[in-house]
Amino acid sequence: MDQEETEARYNIKAKKLSCRLSRTVVHGGGSWLRWWKQIKPIDAAADEYILRNVEFEARAGEITAIAGSSGAGKTTLLQILGGSLVTGCRQASSRVSGEVLVNEKPMNALWFRRISGYVTQDEALFPLLTVEEMVLYAARLRLGGGVQPARARAEILLKELALEHVASVRIGDESRRGISGGEKRRVSIAVELVHNPAVLLIDEPTSGLDSGSALNVVQLLQSMAAEHGKTVVLTIHQPGFRVLKLLDRVLLLSNGAALYEGTLASLEERLISAGSCIPRHVNVLEFAIDVLKNLRRDGERSEDHHSSDADELRYDVHIKQTRASYSNGRFTEEVWILG
Ligand SMILES: Nc1ncnc2c1ncn2[C@@H]1O[C@H](COP(=O)(O)OP(=O)(O)OP(=O)(O)O)[C@@H](O)[C@H]1O
Ligand SMILES: [Mg+2]
Numbered sequence: 001m002d003q004e005e006t007e008a009r010y011n012i013k014a015k016k017l018s019c020r021l022s023r024t025v026v027h028g029g030g031s032w033l034r035w036w037k038q039i040k041p042i043d044a045a046a047d048e049y050i051l052r053n054v055e056f057e058a059r060a061g062e063i064t065a066i067a068g069s070s071g072a073g074k075t076t077l078l079q080i081l082g083g084s085l086v087t088g089c090r091q092a093s094s095r096v097s098g099e100v101l102v103n104e105k106p107m108n109a110l111w112f113r114r115i116s117g118y119v120t121q122d123e124a125l126f127p128l129l130t131v132e133e134m135v136l137y138a139a140r141l142r143l144g145g146g147v148q149p150a151r152a153r154a155e156i157l158l159k160e161l162a163l164e165h166v167a168s169v170r171i172g173d174e175s176r177r178g179i180s181g182g183e184k185r186r187v188s189i190a191v192e193l194v195h196n197p198a199v200l201l202i203d204e205p206t207s208g209l210d211s212g213s214a215l216n217v218v219q220l221l222q223s224m225a226a227e228h229g230k231t232v233v234l235t236i237h238q239p240g241f242r243v244l245k246l247l248d249r250v251l252l253l254s255n256g257a258a259l260y261e262g263t264l265a266s267l268e269e270r271l272i273s274a275g276s277c278i279p280r281h282v283n284v285l286e287f288a289i290d291v292l293k294n295l296r297r298d299g300e301r302s303e304d305h306h307s308s309d310a311d312e313l314r315y316d317v318h319i320k321q322t323r324a325s326y327s328n329g330r331f332t333e334e335v336w337i338l339g
Pocket of ligand 1: 050068069071074075094121
């Protein structure tokens with residue numbers, strides 16, 4: 001990759017992104033042949049949407065968080081943004097439609113994968129390697145060239161990600177204790193940074209970490225965005241107050257629909273103007289996610305099986321009167337949300 005590419009700034013926009021899953025059902029049992037014949041794709045009307053008409057924007061120099069409860073479609077959206085699920089193509093079990101624009105031009109997935117790094121939700125590290133060996137291995141694989149440039153890059157990354165003190169420790173796994181969870185997340189990020197990507201997509205960088213380690217990881221990402229103009233997109237479940245302050249924009253997903261996109265300040269304003277009373281001990285994002293869990297999807301499966309895609313995708317989310325209850329601490333209170 002040339003210098004110009006690594007220093008470029010990329011704004012990503014998604015327009016009307018939908019991902020439809022084709023489910024298959026098995027009727028009855030029997031021989032392999034019978035079993036094969038009996039697997040029938042169920043009709044289109046029974047297909048499920050993992051994402052529906054999602055509009056999204058991530059800017060260079062900012063951290064954009066995709067938030068939502070488990071199963072909301074966060075990883076799926078990140079995969080599409082990362083070019084591993086491609087729009088317009090029918091993949092094994094899903095079909096993606098809509099548009100992803102990079103600096104206002106349609107994304108070329110192959111090219112985009114070169115200028116971006118994608119850190120998956122599950123750690124894809126070799127437990128028997130030391131931290132230094134792992135990063136060096138990734139650098140040699142991705143950069144090509146000789147050992148020296150790879151070694152120099154690995155050295156920089158270990159320093160940047162505060163991993164020098166565990167450089168010679170094995171990564172480990174459940175059966176062999178190695179580095180900590182937070183350190184593993186940082187190694188995973190280092191591995192994806194070896195080619196100095198301009199865009200970094202990270203699935204759940206803070207999951208499983210204590211609040212201090214989570215803050216550490218997000219601070220690191222924030223400095224990469226702010227100082228080097230990288231576009232950072234991450235998915236997140238329940239960020240603490242301090243992590244929240246580092247996020248520039250947030251996309252709130254619920255059952256595959258984007259219910260909010262923008263800054264946290266205006267999310268708070270919107271909730272308040274919708275009649276919500278946000279408890280003082282609950283942060284605005286956590287509150288919004290909890291409230292959204294109770295949202296109902298209407299028109300999810302169209303009555304008219306032959307309707308056009310646009311009709312099929314028409315999807316209204318009604319905020320029904322929801323009672324959200326928070327039971328932590330003596331501040332327990334119940335709030336009514338009126339959307
Ligand atoms: N290839 C697939 N086959 C079957 N179901 C799928 C597939 N991909 C996604 N799904 C379903 O789509 C929904 C969204 O999945 P996704 O992994 O994007 O959610 P998520 O928001 O990342 O959840 P989590 O926070 O638990 O990681 C889930 O219900 C999931 O089971
Ligand atoms: Mg996920």
